[in-house]
Amino acid sequence: MAKLEAPRKRPRLAVIKFASCDGCQLSILNLEEDLLALGEALDIAYFPEASSAMNAGPYDIALVEGSITTAEDAHRILSVRQQAKVLITIGACATAGGIQALRNWADVESFKRAVYPNPEYIQSLSTSTPISEHVRVDFELWGCPIDKGQLLRVMTDLVGGVQPRVPADSVCLECKRQGHVCVLVAKGLPCLGPVTRTGCGAICPSMGRDCYGCFGPSEGARKGPGLPPNTTSLARHFHDELQLIPVEVLRRFRGINGAVDPFRNESTVWENKG
Amino acid sequence: MAIASETCGILPSAHLQRLLDTLSAKGYRIVGPIVRDGSVVWDTVRSVSDLPIGWRDQQEPGRYRLEQTGSQEVFGVVHGAQSLKQFVFAPREPLLQIERSKDGFATRPTLPQSEKVAIIGARACDLAGLTIQDRIFLNDAYRDPYYASRREGLFVIAVNCTRALSTCFCASMETGPRAKHGFDLVLTEVDDSLLIEAGSEAGRDLLSNLCLSTGSEQLSAEAARRIEACAQSQVRRLDHSRLPQALYDAHEHPRWDELAGRCLACTNCTMVCPTCFCHTVEETPDLSHQQSTHTRLWDSCFTQEHGYIHGKNVRPTIKDRYRMWLTHKLASWIDQFGTSGCVGCGRCITWCPVGIDVTEELSALLTQDGRSSGTPQQMESS
Numbered sequence: 069m070a071k072l073e074a075p076r077k078r079p080r081l082a083v084i085k086f087a088s089c090d091g092c093q094l095s096i097l098n099l100e101e102d103l104l105a106l107g108e109a110l111d112i113a114y115f116p117e118a119s120s121a122m123n124a125g126p127y128d129i130a131l132v133e134g135s136i137t138t139a140e141d142a143h144r145i146l147s148v149r150q151q152a153k154v155l156i157t158i159g160a161c162a163t164a165g166g167i168q169a170l171r172n173w174a175d176v177e178s179f180k181r182a183v184y185p186n187p188e189y190i191q192s193l194s195t196s197t198p199i200s201e202h203v204r205v206d207f208e209l210w211g212c213p214i215d216k217g218q219l220l221r222v223m224t225d226l227v228g229g230v231q232p233r234v235p236a237d238s239v240c241l242e243c244k245r246q247g248h249v250c251v252l253v254a255k256g257l258p259c260l261g262p263v264t265r266t267g268c269g270a271i272c273p274s275m276g277r278d279c280y281g282c283f284g285p286s287e288g289a290r291k292g293p294g295l296p297p298n299t300t301s302l303a304r305h306f307h308d309e310l311q312l313i314p315v316e317v318l319r320r321f322r323g324i325n326g327a328v329d330p331f332r333n334e335s336t337v338w339e340n341k342g
Numbered sequence: 343m344a345i346a347s348e349t350c351g352i353l354p355s356a357h358l359q360r361l362l363d364t365l366s367a368k369g370y371r372i373v374g375p376i377v378r379d380g381s382v383v384w385d386t387v388r389s390v391s392d393l394p395i396g397w398r399d400q401q402e403p404g405r406y407r408l409e410q411t412g413s414q415e416v417f418g419v420v421h422g423a424q425s426l427k428q429f430v431f432a433p434r435e436p437l438l439q440i441e442r443s444k445d446g447f448a449t450r451p452t453l454p455q456s457e458k459v460a461i462i463g464a465r466a467c468d469l470a471g472l473t474i475q476d477r478i479f480l481n482d483a484y485r486d487p488y489y490a491s492r493r494e495g496l497f498v499i500a501v502n503c504t505r506a507l508s509t510c511f512c513a514s515m516e517t518g519p520r521a522k523h524g525f526d527l528v529l530t531e532v533d534d535s536l537l538i539e540a541g542s543e544a545g546r547d548l549l550s551n552l553c554l555s556t557g558s559e560q561l562s563a564e565a566a567r568r569i570e571a572c573a574q575s576q577v578r579r580l581d582h583s584r585l586p587q588a589l590y591d592a593h594e595h596p597r598w599d600e601l602a603g604r605c606l607a608c609t610n611c612t613m614v615c616p617t618c619f620c621h622t623v624e625e626t627p628d629l630s631h632q633q634s635t636h637t638r639l640w641d642s643c644f645t646q647e648h649g650y651i652h653g654k655n656v657r658p659t660i661k662d663r664y665r666m667w668l669t670h671k672l673a674s675w676i677d678q679f680g681t682s683g684c685v686g687c688g689r690c691i692t693w694c695p696v697g698i699d700v701t702e703e704l705s706a707l708l709t710q711d712g713r714s715s716g717t718p719q720q721m722e723s724s
Contacts, residue, residue: 105629220629228631237609237645240695244613245433245640247383247424252695254380254406262608262695276379286608287646294659296607296646305696309404 079128079227082114084148086134086141087168087196091213092159093117093133099216106220109227125151129226131219135161135168135196142193142202149203154226157199158219160212160324164284167212169196169327196327207232212282212324215267235266238286238296239279243270251278258306258320262286263297263330280323285330299334307338314341349546351554352561353536355416358390361499361538362462364551370460370497373429375419381406382422384429387462394419401507401688404697417463417501417531420510423693425616426468429459430492431475431640437488437623438636449636453491460497464525466518467510467687469500471616473524477679478619488638497544500525504532504568506576509688511701514579517685519572530565537565578691578701582682584708586673592707593665601703602661604696609642611690611698612667617675617683620648643667672704 083093097118099106106112113123130152136142149155157163165172171179176194180187199205209218218234225232239261243250251273252259259278261270265286272279285297299321306312306320318338321331353361365372375382377394387393398418400407411418432454439450464472479489503510503519512518521528526545530537537557540546612618622641627634641648643666649657657663675683684700691699 102629109629221626224627224629224631227629228627235645235647237642237647238607240608240610241613241640241642241645244423244610247428247433249379249381249383250406250423250610250693250695251379253404253423253693256405259695262606262610292658294602294661296660298603298606298660301604301606301696305404309697 078109078111080113080123080126081110081129081131082125082127082148082152083112083117083131084114084133085117086132086145086162086199087137088134088159088161088166090117090133092162092211095158095213095216096131096219099220102216102220106223110223126153127151128153129223130155131158132156132162132199133158135165135198136193136202137168137171137196138192145199145202154206155199155203156207156209156222157205158209158214160210160282160284161196162199163208163210164289164325165196165198165327167324167326170322171196172327173322198327209234210265210283210325211267215269217269218267236287237266238262239264239266239268239270239273239283242266243273246270246274248273251276252310256310258310258312258316260302260320263299263302281321281331282324284325284328289328289330291330291333297330299330300337303334303338314338317341349549350537350539350557350562351549351552352557353538353552353554355414355531355534355536358393358416358536360552362387362390364548365460365497368458368548370458372460372462374462375422377408377419380408382408382419384422384424384461390416393417393463398505399507401509401692402697403509403691403699404694406692414534415531416536417529418505420503420505420507421465421468421687421689423614423689425614425687425689426461426464426472426498427475427616427618429461429496430472430489431479431619431621432488432492432638433640435488435638436635437638440634440636442632451487452635453487456491456495458495458497460499462499462501464498464500464521465503465687466500466521467512467515467685468616469498469521469524470512470515470517470685471687472498474617474679474681474683474685475619477681478617497548498525498527500528500541502528502530502565502569503572504530504565506572507688507692508577509691510576510686511578511580511688512686513573513576514581515682515684515686520569530569532561532565532568535561537561578688578699580672580684580686580701580704581708582672582684585682586676588708589669589673589704593669595707597703597706598661598665601664601698602659604698605660605664606695607644607660607663608695609644610693610695611700612642612644613640614689614693615671615683616685616687616689617671618642622647643670668700668703668707672700 172195180190222232251257257278260281261279264281265283267283287296318335322335372387374387376385436452479486500521525541540549620641624637644663649655671683
């Protein structure tokens, strides 16, 4: 990926929004004290969520939130790419299409008619797609929302001229390091932790809840033969041992990251078992 | 006939608090099994009522449940997911604090604060695991000061098992159910009495402070009978008579492919294993790159990065990773450390989300056609 050389002056940062809820941008603001340090290390040139001072590009780093759901956005992302040395997607929407990618399985026109009194004013694409389907992406941060610690780590690496890296292991590894009791084994909950990428700090299992996969598939979105995540085995266990009916299995995988290959393929398998 | 009081005594279960108070008076933080979130975890114990009185665990592949029996049994829960590993080989151990200086950088080791910890309720399999970890981390040439520092402060009170779980196979690994060594004190719960035996100088010292009624041969015999019955009742066993060679010979066995279809590569088996020692290190610099913390974390041979060497991943597939783990654990560990890496605790069976059973897999792998010679269920019913 593109890397920033150890910069002579502060790198210019832009935070740009597409179809999203703004939660990942709020994670940046939630850095609190670290936000001040970040503001010193970087020149925050464009961040409408935080400041009305919106400076034009080019930018050294563009953090992109949200998915592409309109023709205008499909055009706008090309311009963002042109203006950014390093483009990083933040969150499930930008990285995977987000929860709004559920429309990819549905009829968007019927949604419009159900929600809006004048649906003719709404112009949107029939799909929600991740940024990587439109332009080259240098780095992806998963999560709904992203983990602010991971974001700070990636910024720290970029400022230092280091190739950023975040772990792609399963949630289970961190869950066990923290000493939480496995909700799947001890409570029979259909936890997606074994096939989900770490990074959240195992928040849901730490609260006795089952992971619902908001950090996407472990070891990345493109699955090769025999590689993790083994969604097939976990889905079969949900059905055979935890007594989920096929549509429940389908819904486990067709959620926030439902449009990502490993999860999409698994949910499709269970479509035909109903 | 009475048995010498400095090595053995009887404490009514109802008076267990006296043991805890004596430990506290000696400056120990007491750690024991605590019921939490449907299982037991190790945590600080202040009073006997913190212990899982009346609870029992039922374990089977991929499933763990607690049930309250209403009895006054103190040590009815055999174990949870945690072995003793975390007390010595910490899941997250800061190793060094690194600071940039004018002409380079300076490093400062961050040894853990020494703490006296008394663990009550360790099982024979846990002690066997600790002994193996000691061999790895305290080996003269490569003594790990972080592990050593944590190890030094441990006072271990073991409990002999008188009830086997369906996942236990310590008898076949010759590590239990009786704790043979590696403890300071060992308890055997016989109805409403605790038979206490000392296994170290510190244990004998503590026992003499307790001024217990002396042990009786009758109670010792009953304890021995129950421990033996526990061994006999184990339905799983691991046949290691032909290891390590037989598993090396099974390197191309079709069973590995079948296993890879079930294994999630989620790392749970390695996390709960009392002997798995793999770790990674993580650098955490601050934003100004003036200082960094160098931290050791539990890692697993099931992660992608574990198999990564320069430019290539030598274990890309789940099959590669599971084969690596099982072959190391049960075979090459013997060549490397002179002992099996498995203590028969059965945790990897219970805490595998999809319930993969090492005893069944090994049995299948050592069979020519790749079919298991018999599942534990079949053994039970036969």
